[in-house]
Amino acid sequence: MDGFAAVDFEFARQVLQRGIAGLFVVAFLSTLNQFRPLLGEHGLLPAPELIEWARARASAGSGTGRTRARRLLHPTLFLAVRYTDRRLVDLCVAGIVLAAALVCGIPQLGPPWVPMLCFLGLWLGYMSITSIGQTFYGFGWEMLLLEAGFLAAFLGSDSQPPSTVVIVLFWWLVFRLEFGAGMIKIRGGREWRDLTALMYHHETQPMPGPLSRQAHLLPRWIHRGEVLGNHFAQLVVPWFLFAPLLGLFVPGPIPAIVGAVAAAIVIATQLWLVLTGNFAWLNWMTVVLAFSAIGLPGIGSPATAPPQHPGGIVDGIPLPWLVVTSALAALYVVLSWWPLQNLFAHRQLMNASFNRWQLANAYGAFGTVTKERIEIVVEGTTDPDPDAATWHEYEFKGKPGEVHRVPRQFAPYHLRLDWLMWFLPLGRSLDDWFTVFLVRLLEADPATLRLLARDPFAGERPRWVRAVSYRYRFATREEFRAERARWVRDRRRPVMGPVSLRR
Incomplete structure (x- = not known):
């Protein structure tokens, strides 16, 4: 200098x-x-x-x-x-x-x-x-x-x-x-x-x-x-x-x-x-x-x-x-x-702005680490009876879903919907946007479906959709050799639905 x-x-x-x-x-x-x-x-x-x-x-x-x-x-x-x-x-x-x-x-x-x-x-x-x-x-x-x-x-x-x-x-x-x-x-x-x-x-x-x-x-x-x-x-x-x-x-x-x-x-x-x-x-x-x-x-x-x-x-x-x-x-x-x-404050703020122009901000990440991975999986069906239906899973681009799929590298690109899906199980209740998201799936809204990796109904409207949660963990080397799966998921629990549009 x-x-x-x-x-x-x-x-x-x-x-x-x-x-x-x-x-x-x-x-x-x-x-x-x-x-x-x-x-x-x-x-x-x-x-x-x-x-x-x-x-x-x-x-x-x-x-x-x-x-x-x-x-x-x-x-x-x-x-x-x-x-x-x-x-x-x-x-x-x-x-x-x-x-x-x-x-x-x-x-x-x-x-x-x-x-x-x-x-x-x-x-x-x-x-x-x-x-x-x-x-x-x-x-x-x-x-x-x-x-x-x-x-x-x-x-x-x-x-x-x-x-x-x-x-x-x-x-x-x-x-x-x-x-x-x-x-x-x-x-x-x-x-x-x-x-x-x-x-x-x-x-x-x-x-x-x-x-x-x-x-x-x-x-x-x-x-x-x-x-x-x-x-x-x-x-x-x-x-x-x-x-x-x-x-x-x-x-x-x-x-x-x-x-x-x-x-x-x-x-x-x-x-x-x-x-x-x-x-x-x-x-x-x-x-x-x-x-x-x-x-x-x-x-x-x-x-x-x-x-x-x-x-x-x-x-x-x-x-x-x-x-x-x-x-x-x-x-x-x-x-x-x-x-x-x-x-140096006892109650340190993370990712906080102190002025309207977002200058001289406070930053930070992962003050705590989640010890268990819970994923909300969204499913749909065209069957009339949800209790006896065959359910098909919507695939997201980035977040874990199908257990054999290799996670992809997206950064620095930001998949906003996938990130919000990760936050859902950490909250006390499902956010308002998620309910609207399920409605968009029932409507087979093309713009919403483009946010996903795979629509199991190829653009057609499902009759019912629901959300279930699974506990995910990475497969061990022995489990991978046996099943060729990257993830192991269990402990399935219903979260929302089944829900349908009035016809």
């Missing part, structure tokens, strides 16, 4: 800008494919109804009441422009095109305000979606993508080196992400303290991947080592991400090397999670963000001096841009008080 300019972090900037933009492509694509059947005009939880309710509350109130009503939603363009499915599609397509341009580095060829406006457009556009996404968008990685996209807006362009304060803010984001997750585990379930958490997690995680079973069958001493490694990577290593700052005062390569090693450990642990599970873009985003601590001297440095700017140049950065990034740093100093308090 060279004062205001992080001259050794050009490669880090390229990874951050292109990587974050790439994940915006995935997020908008996921929304394009799934939002309408889940939350559209005829969705399971129609977003237009939520928007109209918020508008009605705001109109009915006065003064403080009206302000509170407007804050029922995070900022969204759909409060200013009426929501339609067509406009949702237009927003997603625009987001994909804009993010793809950033992946290719096209806006970065201009002055710094060009990529800034592009990233702020992605941030506002995607926040407009998450704000009305309700439970289907209630995941920590939605907030993480938004905050990362906002910070990426201030990384500048290829015409000048990245600003030191912006690179440091990315370290602060990774610190909150990793250290917050580590603290939530230490304060959470006993399994994280007695080192048994990973003896269950590979099997009970929301959406296992193709290697999850092999990871689950590893010896117990390896699982204990995984937990110890996790604690080290999340509670100790994040502090060393800030080591490159010492380079401002201590000559030599050691501070930069320490920061790079810390980043490499974070990346390695996240890649292990990528191999053994499906956590949407959470792990991939952490990998991208960790590159912010890897400084490579001489990589990507401009061959010629930057062009003169009428406002002056400070350490290669135009003075107006330096003012903008300094204002960002001042904003984050103020906003960071609440997440900093939360990190």
Whole structure:
């Protein structure tokens, strides 16, 4: 680092800008494919109804009441422009095109305000979606993508080196992400303290991947080592991400090397999670963000001096841009008080936002680990008598179902319906959206059926549907050799139904 300019972090900037933009492509694509059947005009939880309710509350109130009503939603363009499915599609397509341009580095060829406006457009556009996404968008990685996209807006362009304060803010984001997750585990379930958490997690995680079973069958001493490694990577290593700052005062390569090693450990642990599970873009985003601590001297440095700017140049950065990034740093100093308090609070919040703009958030995951996997299986039949019927199972794309099927790798793509199906057995009652989902199956709604891997009735309406629960566990090596099944399921219990439409 060279004062205001992080001259050794050009490669880090390229990874951050292109990587974050790439994940915006995935997020908008996921929304394009799934939002309408889940939350559209005829969705399971129609977003237009939520928007109209918020508008009605705001109109009915006065003064403080009206302000509170407007804050029922995070900022969204759909409060200013009426929501339609067509406009949702237009927003997603625009987001994909804009993010793809950033992946290719096209806006970065201009002055710094060009990529800034592009990233702020992605941030506002995607926040407009998450704000009305309700439970289907209630995941920590939605907030993480938004905050990362906002910070990426201030990384500048290829015409000048990245600003030191912006690179440091990315370290602060990774610190909150990793250290917050580590603290939530230490304060959470006993399994994280007695080192048994990973003896269950590979099997009970929301959406296992193709290697999850092999990871689950590893010896117990390896699982204990995984937990110890996790604690080290999340509670100790994040502090060393800030080591490159010492380079401002201590000559030599050691501070930069320490920061790079810390980043490499974070990346390695996240890649292990990528191999053994499906956590949407959470792990991939952490990998991208960790590159912010890897400084490579001489990589990507401009061959010629930057062009003169009428406002002056400070350490290669135009003075107006330096003012903008300094204002960002001042904003984050103020906003960071609440997440900093939360990190060391007795009752730590997980995946919490302290302001409407979802900046300087608190992060964390899996404070407790489920020790038993319960899956809700949805079945249908065309027989008139449900008591004597032959039932056929609907197959989901990601969550376990048919016991011989190999779990697939979907991350960083996010299968929202499958994730919500994992949460259902953990609640005290079935959510409202699930009842509507069963009705859509009875109607053989094409948009809903496209969310599934297989419709056993090939688009025809079933007469009855029902939901039953099973306990799932991974097959042992001996059971797999005998049955060629990846899962063993038992303890069947009715959950809902049979239900039918009135004819």
